[in-house]
Amino acid sequence: MAQTYFPASAPPPPPPRAQRPDVELGSEPSATECFIAEHIEPRHEALRRWSSTLPHEELLQRAARRKKMTIKKITDSNQLFFLSGVVVGGMDGVITSLVSHQARRVSRSKAMTKRYLTASDVPTPKGKAINPTEFSRAVKYLKSLGGPVTVKPSSGRASKGITVNVTRESQLRQAWQAAMAARSATSESRYLIVMEEYTPGLDLRAYVVGSTVVGAVARLPLYVVGDGISTVGSLADAEISRRGPNEYLKGRQPEVTDAMLAPLELTRDSVLPFGKLQPLSAIADTTRGGGLAVDVLDLLADELKELAVEGLWAIPGLGAAAVDLLAPSLGSAEGAVVLDVNPYANIMQFHYPAYGEPRRVNDAVMEEILERASR
Numbered sequence: 001m002a003q004t005y006f007p008a009s010a011p012p013p014p015p016p017r018a019q020r021p022d023v024e025l026g027s028e029p030s031a032t033e034c035f036i037a038e039h040i041e042p043r044h045e046a047l048r049r050w051s052s053t054l055p056h057e058e059l060l061q062r063a064a065r066r067k068k069m070t071i072k073k074i075t076d077s078n079q080l081f082f083l084s085g086v087v088v089g090g091m092d093g094v095i096t097s098l099v100s101h102q103a104r105r106v107s108r109s110k111a112m113t114k115r116y117l118t119a120s121d122v123p124t125p126k127g128k129a130i131n132p133t134e135f136s137r138a139v140k141y142l143k144s145l146g147g148p149v150t151v152k153p154s155s156g157r158a159s160k161g162i163t164v165n166v167t168r169e170s171q172l173r174q175a176w177q178a179a180m181a182a183r184s185a186t187s188e189s190r191y192l193i194v195m196e197e198y199t200p201g202l203d204l205r206a207y208v209v210g211s212t213v214v215g216a217v218a219r220l221p222l223y224v225v226g227d228g229i230s231t232v233g234s235l236a237d238a239e240i241s242r243r244g245p246n247e248y249l250k251g252r253q254p255e256v257t258d259a260m261l262a263p264l265e266l267t268r269d270s271v272l273p274f275g276k277l278q279p280l281s282a283i284a285d286t287t288r289g290g291g292l293a294v295d296v297l298d299l300l301a302d303e304l305k306e307l308a309v310e311g312l313w314a315i316p317g318l319g320a321a322a323v324d325l326l327a328p329s330l331g332s333a334e335g336a337v338v339l340d341v342n343p344y345a346n347i348m349q350f351h352y353p354a355y356g357e358p359r360r361v362n363d364a365v366m367e368e369i370l371e372r373a374s375r
Helices: 031-046 056-066 101-107 110-119 135-145 169-181 232-242 258-264 302-313 361-373
Strands: 070-073 078-083 086-092 127-130 149-153 163-166 193-197 202-209 212-220 223-225 277-279 292-295 320-327 337-342
Touching (some): 031 212, 056 070, 056 086, 101 110, 127 135, 202 361, 302 320, 320 361
Antiparallel strands (some): 149 193, 223 277
16 A cells, blocks of 8 residues: 655644534424524634633723723723713713613613513513512412413523523422522612513524614524534533633633533433534523624514614613513514613623624714714
8 A cells, every 4th residue: 555755844734623513403493503503503613713802891991982082080980981071971880871870770670671671562571570488479470371481580690590491390499599599789679580481582682772783692502513422521621622712702611510411411421412402501691601692783684673672762761782682583573572671781792702793882882972962
């Protein structure tokens, strides 16, 4: 057999990489699974590699300077924006002067936000806020709905304490405890736990400024694709390692343990069938859970954008915020619901998406501040 020789100065080429299995969807795939198979897996290797990132506050401050504003620090968390010596706006922590005091109070409570959405006829899942001590009442409400529910803390943030697709009392008890553990220590409202009808769909976050959606991402849970040989643990470790060069993602990855996989009836040693798409968490936690934010602004149907704007407008005095939706499809608002309106949302995921185009949400916020100041 002929041998192949390589010059001493040129190392042999690396062995070919194993081809990634094509996703094989089941008979009734979820909207998230369909999105992954159609929009992510074909460009799996196109994951963005952000070499550096700016935090939320600095993104807004840089946008202000681009608009020729000067910034005066009042306290560690408060700043004023000046244009030609005149105050045009400011920041209080992570939010800007586009958020009124009333809007802050409403948005800090998911229960209160749901009331405002309902009063404005914005489609939102049917639900109820229940005192943590009234678990028996929660059990009765679960039975009365006759279907799966989502359980979450009324004042929680960053995807903590949320349990979806709860159908049994035993699951409800665990979800109740998780919601209690995620209680926001800074909540100004009476602490409640929200139960609402579970609505399946693609997890979308649209950022609305004034009357315009200026950024939109689909939020996907950490997932792996089985090859019939590798364990779930090794697949998860490889996926997390792949994200290392991405400055935005690398610090937001979880430790995939047997305890994390237990609700899925998996362990790190489990082996998935060839082509099996397996989410490793029930929700898309993009803070520390390995979730991905994928830019979908150009794919979002106009009627979904209109729904997001209606969600923003349901909260008086709110000029800019993230609006969270669940939608069966990017191409239609049919069956879509608004889950939450959050002016405290971090804008980094719109600037540094895992896939797709970055969106300058910060510039849109500053343009709206100047527009309002000129009225």
